[in-house]
Amino acid sequence: MTPPSIPLTRKPFEEQIVSQCAGCGCGCGYVLYKAQGKPVDLYGHPADPKGMGSLCSKGITLLQEVVQNPLRLLGFYLWQGQELLNISQEQAKELIREHLRGKVAIILDRHLSSLEEYLLARQLGDVFVDAPVLGYNPSEVFxxxxxxxxxxxxxxxxxxxxxxxxxxxxxxxxxxxxxxxxxxxxxxxxxxxxxxxxxxxxxxxxxxxxxxxxxxxxxxxxxxxxxxxxxxxxxxxxxxxxxxxxxxxxxxxxxxxxxxxxxxxxxxxGDLMPLPAKELRDLVDSIDDYDSFVFFGNPLVQLPQEIRERIKEKFSVHFTLFPNLTSQYSTLVVGSANFSERDFIAYRNSFGRVYFCPQAI
Missing domain, CATH: 3.40.228.10 (Dimethylsulfoxide Reductase, domain 2)
Structure with missing residues (x-):
C-alpha cells in the first residue's frame, strides 16, 4: 500500500510510513506520522481491505505507546544473585557464545519472533511455542x-x-x-x-x-x-x-x-502455530533434557513453579519488551525490538497468512 494522497492527520509531521500491524492475525494496514523520528499520530490505512481504515486499541498500543513507555526494557542485563547488572552488547554476545551450548530449547512468542527468528531457531535447537500447533490449514476462509x-x-x-x-x-x-x-x-x-x-x-x-x-x-x-x-x-x-x-x-x-x-x-x-514446532506441555515433560534455553515474550508464566526453578539452574537468554516473570528466571535479559521497529514477517496466526511488516519506527 502507498501513503494516502491527502494526509489523515492535522498534526505537524515530517514523514509518513505505511506498514502492517503484527499485533494479531488480522494484519491491518496503518499509516504512521512522525516528527523528529518519533510517532506523532497513527491511523488505520483507508485502502486496507482488512482493517478498512481502523485500528484496534491493542494495535494502537503496540505501535504507538510501547515505543515511549518508561518501563520499556532497553539494553542487556545479567543476573548476579539478586542483582540485575547492565552489561555491554559485546559482553552479552560473549556469554551467549560461551554458555548457549548443548541441547537448546527455544520458546517463541507471537509478537516478538518473526519468521526469521523461527527459521534461525530451527537451526539452533528445538522450537516450542505457547500455543496449539496445527499440522494442517488453520483456516479455509480468511x-x-x-x-x-x-x-x-x-x-x-x-x-x-x-x-x-x-x-x-x-x-x-x-x-x-x-x-x-x-x-x-x-x-x-x-x-x-x-x-x-x-x-x-x-x-x-x-x-x-x-x-x-x-x-x-x-x-x-x-x-x-x-x-x-x-x-x-x-x-x-x-x-x-x-x-x-x-x-x-x-x-x-x-x-x-x-x-x-x-x-x-x-x-x-485465536493464537495458533501453523508451522512445525512443539507445544509448551512437551517442554514440561522433557525439561531435564535441555542444557540451555532461549525465551521470547513471557512463556514461563504458563509453566509450573517447579519447572521455572529447574530452568533457573541452567543458562537462559530472554528477549522481551518489558521485564516480566520470565525475566526473573533467566540468566541474560535482552531488550527486544518490537515488530514496528524492524522489518518483521508475521507468520503465527490462525488464518495461516504471512504478512511482511516494514519497519516504521
Whole structure:
C-alpha cells in the first residue's frame, strides 16, 4: 500500500510510513506520522481491505505507546544473585557464545519472533511455542469473507479477544441477515451479537456438537441447525482454546465429521502455530533434557513453579519488551525490538497468512 494522497492527520509531521500491524492475525494496514523520528499520530490505512481504515486499541498500543513507555526494557542485563547488572552488547554476545551450548530449547512468542527468528531457531535447537500447533490449514476462509455466510456457528470462539478487527465482519454478516449461533461457556461479545446462544460447559458442548451428527434428534435447535447446514453456506468458527484443552482430539474429530457430512467451512480463531514446532506441555515433560534455553515474550508464566526453578539452574537468554516473570528466571535479559521497529514477517496466526511488516519506527 502507498501513503494516502491527502494526509489523515492535522498534526505537524515530517514523514509518513505505511506498514502492517503484527499485533494479531488480522494484519491491518496503518499509516504512521512522525516528527523528529518519533510517532506523532497513527491511523488505520483507508485502502486496507482488512482493517478498512481502523485500528484496534491493542494495535494502537503496540505501535504507538510501547515505543515511549518508561518501563520499556532497553539494553542487556545479567543476573548476579539478586542483582540485575547492565552489561555491554559485546559482553552479552560473549556469554551467549560461551554458555548457549548443548541441547537448546527455544520458546517463541507471537509478537516478538518473526519468521526469521523461527527459521534461525530451527537451526539452533528445538522450537516450542505457547500455543496449539496445527499440522494442517488453520483456516479455509480468511476473516474478511466471513460476512458471506448465511449460517455461522461460533464454538468457544471470541474473535474480539484475539483477532480483534475480524469481529466487524461477523457484525456485517449479522446485518446481512446471517444466522449467528454462539456455543460457549461464557456470555461475551460473540454471544451478545448472536441470534441464538447455547451456554454450556465444555463437556456439554461436545455433546451438543455431536448431536448435530446424530441421525435422529428431537431438540428443536439441533433439528433447525441440521436443516440449515444442508441448505445454506455454513461457517464454523472454533476457538483455539479448545485445541489447548484435553478435548482437542474430540473437537477435531467433530470438525472433520461436520465438514464431511454438511460441507461446512471452518476458521480457527485465536493464537495458533501453523508451522512445525512443539507445544509448551512437551517442554514440561522433557525439561531435564535441555542444557540451555532461549525465551521470547513471557512463556514461563504458563509453566509450573517447579519447572521455572529447574530452568533457573541452567543458562537462559530472554528477549522481551518489558521485564516480566520470565525475566526473573533467566540468566541474560535482552531488550527486544518490537515488530514496528524492524522489518518483521508475521507468520503465527490462525488464518495461516504471512504478512511482511516494514519497519516504521
Amino acid at each position: 476473516f474478511n469473507q466471513w460476512q458471506n455466510y448465511m449460517l455461522i456457528i461460533g464454538w468457544e470462539a471470541e474473535p474480539v479477544f484475539s483477532e480483534v478487527m475480524s469481529m466487524r465482519y461477523l457484525v456485517d454478516a449479522v446485518e446481512r441477515s446471517a444466522h449467528l449461533v454462539c456455543v460457549s461457556s461464557r456470555y461475551a461479545t460473540l454471544c451478545a451479537k448472536a441470534k441464538r446462544q447455547v451456554l454450556l460447559n465444555p463437556i456439554k458442548q461436545l455433546s451438543f456438537m455431536n448431536s448435530l451428527l446424530e441421525p435422529e434428534h428431537t431438540d428443536p435447535l439441533v433439528v433447525e441447525l441440521k436443516k440449515a447446514m444442508h441448505l445454506v453456506k455454513t461457517l464454523l468458527l472454533v476457538g483455539t482454546d479448545l485445541l489447548a484443552s484435553p478435548f482437542r482430539n474430540q473437537v477435531l474429530n467433530i470438525l472433520y465429521r461436520l465438514k464431511r457430512r454438511f460441507g461446512v467451512d471452518y476458521s480457527f480463531v
